[in-house]
Amino acid sequence: MERGVEWDFEPTLDRIAALMDLLGSPQRSYPVVHIAGTNGKTSTARLVEALLRERNLRVGRFTSPHLVSMRERICVDGEPLSEERFAQVYEELAPYVELNDTQGRRIQFFELLTAMAYAGFADTPVDVAVIETGMGGTWDATNVADGTVDVITPISLDHTDRLGPDIATIAGEKAGIIKPGATVILAQQDIEAAEVLMRRVADTGAVVAREGIEFGVLAREVAMGGQLLTLRGLKGVYEDVYLPLYGAHQAGNAACALAAVEALTGGDDPLDIELVRQAFAQASSPGRLEIIRRNPTVVVDAAHNPGGMIATLDGLHEAFDFAKVIGVVAVMSDKDVDGLLELLEPVLDEIVVTRNSSPRSMPAEELAELALGFFGEDRVHVVERLDDAIDRGIGMADAEGEFSGTGVLITGSVVTAGDARFLLKADGS
Structure with missing residues (x-):
């Protein structure tokens, strides 16, 4: 069924919201870590997933775009859906999608993938879903879910034809994932973006933690095949954490991921240091240096x-x-x-x-x-x-x-x- 192309769409949540209602709102059946921003979203999602899986949780991860196969976008337990499972999820949704279409709300390409992810995760079922926005935030199809934890990675100029001509406008769009009751993890931002994001936090009454203030990278040094980090989380300091990814930006992504998982975890105790070391040592981010x-x-x-x-x-x-x-x-x-x-x-x-x-x-x-x-x-x-x-x-x-x-x-x-x-x-x- 022709659904158009991913980069040409009408910005509204009406279609996807109606479809999710028909499906029984599967996106509300598990806690969500929702990730928006310009750069670092996929790497951060994979790092959050690594920490959660090391805690023996079943994790669904939805990211975009894919590198090679469309199935990469919808993962359970770190693996893309099999061809059979991918087709099965689509076939299970197809009658509801067609019904939605007949009511004048023709589902578009990215909306269909988002619905497949949310429904597939509910059916598995997963303990936690890590969801990356496709573009923007307020009207991004993924925003039919309310994140228990929202992560905003660094914001810069991109998709200006869709999101706006300047950083403040783009930040306003991405801030749309922040909902009342959420904990918001903010990566380091340009001042224009930070002001907009903090205003949204105040308006929603969300709890906020900022990289470089409440959490961050205390130290890092280049190591064979990656880097060695000391991270300050929301609940403790984590030393001698090896990350097999290159660059200061990946260290920042790791700090945000750590804070997000701490925020999702009850109590005031830090995460087990060996768990953090083991999770990050196995991390990967294909196509990133x-x-x-x-x-x-x-x-x-x-x-x-x-x-x-x-x-x-x-x-x-x-x-x-x-x-x-x-x-x-x-x-x-x-x-x-x-x-x-x-x-x-x-x-x-x-x-x-x-x-x-x-x-x-x-x-x-x-x-x-x-x-x-x-x-x-x-x-x-x-x-x-x-x-x-x-x-x-x-x-x-x-x-x-x-x-x-x-x-x-x-x-x-x-x-x-x-x-x-x-x-x-x-x-x-």
Whole structure:
């Protein structure tokens, strides 16, 4: 059944709310950790899930977009729904969706996936659901649920055509997930976003905890394959926590995840330190500064807006001792492409511009025209297909010699990261 495309939709909760009513409001059958923000949502969701699962809870996780398979978006116990289960959940919902359609409320693509997640989690059943918004907050389809704990990750400019032209407006939209009675975990924010979020907290009477004030990262150092953290939570200090993810932004995501799980847990005692260490040591965040090949080292990252790219490049500089970096870049036409290229120019010695598998991907020649203004003609290479572009980038790194310290960074979009993981057969793709 044709449901349109994910990025073209009418912002309202009317359709999904009516469908959830028909289904008996499955989103109200378990506590929800609801996550909004611009960058870091999926990583934070996976870290929350890791902590909850280490406590022997059955956890449902709904995230978007996916890297390779649509089924990645709906996970139970850390695993995507099987093909059979995914189809079964859809078939169980189909009569209710069709009934909703006939009443003039035609369910759209992301709304259908959201309904499948909520219904599937209720049917499993799960002990807790960790839910990432798709876009925004107030009218995001996931917002038919009320989070017991709401997490707002760092907010920056993205989806400005949908969410608004400035950080304050975007923050106002994302603040819509904050409901009365919730505990709100706020990552570090620009002052414009923080003011809007705190006003929403005051208006709803929610309880708030802020990174850098009530909780945060006390210390961190680069370690083999990740970083070693000391985290201050809401209920205690957690030392010697190894996180196999790179960058200060991932340390911040871990602090937010820890605070969220503490807030969800009764009593005043801290979480068991060994539980925290074990959970975070097993954490993963595919497509986020992920090494998918060595000799030469190839790193994939899903950064697709300037805020995310700043965090990525800081993490790349901190964790990887590359003497030279070859970039393979494919972006969406509706993103701040100039902003991304401006940030990449000081880091990339050469850039291979290409396109990914999405129909929204900017054509390689068009991206090259923009890249020339930042990199100059000698540093820009145009390759139409992503697989050929990756081969070109790896070949350029190989040509520098085995001991040259040259790495390859594939970035620019979640779709680019997913395509690259699939093409290079990364674990789990």
